[in-house]
Amino acid sequence: MLISVMQDPVIEGLESEESISLLELLTNGGYMMIPILLLWMVAIYIFVERTRTLSAAAKTPESFKDQIRSMVIAGDISGALMLCSKTDTPVARMIEKGISRIGNPLKNIEVSIENVGKLEIYRLEKNLNLLATISGAAPMIGFLGTVTGMIQAFIAIAQEEGAVSPKLLSSGIYEAMITTAAGLFVGILAYLGYNYLVSKVGKVIHTMESNVIDFIDLLQEPKKQ
Template identity: 70%
Template sequence: MIVSTMLQEVPVEEALEQLSVLELLFKGGFMMIPILILSIIGIYIFVERLFTIKDAAKTPEAFMDNIKQMVLNGSITDAMTLCNSTSTPIARMIGKGISRIGSPLKTIEASIENVGKIEIYKLEKNLGLLATISGAAPMIGFLGTVTGMIQAFISIAQEEGAVSPKLLSSGIYEAMITTAAGLFVGILTYLAYNYLVTRVSKLIHGMEYTSIDFIDLLQEPQKK
C-alpha cells in the first residue's frame, strides 16, 4: 500500500519539477509584461540611488576640522578650495556659507538652507517612483489574476459535459501566477524604498548637524 502511494507521488513531483520558473512566468499571461517592466525600473532606481547616496556620504572625517581651522585663521580662499575639491552635499553647503562670509548671519543661514534643499531633492530623486512601484505591482498582479480567472471560467463554461479537474486547476494556477509575481516585486521594492529612505534620512541629519556646527563657528569670533 505504501509502495503504491509512493509510485503515485513520484510522477506528480516530476511533473512539477519539469515546470521551470521561466515557464511559469510565461504562463502568467500578458499582465506579466508590466510587472516585468516595473521590476526592471525598480532595480535600476535602487542601484542608481544606492550608489548616489554612497557617494554623497563620502565626506572626509577631517573635513570640518580643516574648515574650522582655515576659517579661524582667516584662510577663506583655502577653505573654498577644499569645499570645491570635495564633491559632497555637505561640502557644497559649507562652500556656499563660506562664500557668504561677511554677510549677515541670517543671510548665510538662508544660503546654506537653500543649497541643502536642492541637495535633499537630488538625494530623494525617483524615491517616490519606487514607492509607487511597490504599490502598483501587487495591484497589477491582482488584476491579472482576476482577468485570468474570468478567462478560465469562460473556458469551463464552453466545455461540454463534465469539466476535467486538470482544466480547472490549470486555469486557476496560471491566473494566480500574476498575483505571486506582483507581490514579489511589490515586497522587494517596498523594502528597497524603506532602506533608501533610511539612508537618506541619516545623511540629511548629518547635513543639518554640520550646517549648525558651521553657523556656530561663525559666531565664535563674536564671542571672543
C-alpha cells in the first residue's frame, strides 16, 4: 500500500511529460508547418472537387446513345441537338458538335469532335498538375523545415554552457523532425489522390472515345446500305 502511494506522483509526472496533444506537436514544428498546412488544404480541395466533377462526367444516361441513334436515323437533327444540350456530360457535348456538322464531309465532322474532345480532356485534368506538384513539394518543404530546425537546435547546444542536457538535445531534434513527418504525410496522400484521379480521368476518356466511335459508325451506316 505504501509503495503504491509513493509511486503515484512519479507515474503522474511521467504521464504529464509524455502526453503531448497533436496540436501541440504540430505547433512545435515551427513556421515551416504553415506552408505544409496550406498545401494540405489545397490538396483536399482539389481532390474533393475533381472527384465530384469526374463522377458527374462519367454519368452518361444509358438511354442517351439509343435516343441519339434513333433521332439521327429518323432525321430529327433538332431533337438530337436539344437532347445533347440537356445532357451535361463531355460525351453529350462531343456528340452535339458532331450532329451540328452533319452534312459536311466525315473528316470535318471527326476533326470538330476531336477539337471538342481536347477541350473536355483539358477540363477533366484541371488542377491535377497542381496536385502532383504538392505531392513532391510537401516532403521537400518538410525536409527544409527539419534542416533549419536542426541548425537552430545545434546553435542552442553550442550556446549552452557546461554539459549539454539530453532533454535539450532530444527536444530540439524531435521538434525538427516534425516537419519532415508532416511533409511526408501530405505528400504521400497527395500522390495517392493524384493517381486515383488520373485513373478516373482515363476511364472517362475511354467512355468518350467509345461513344464517338459509335457515333461515327452511325454516320457511315447509310453509305454502307
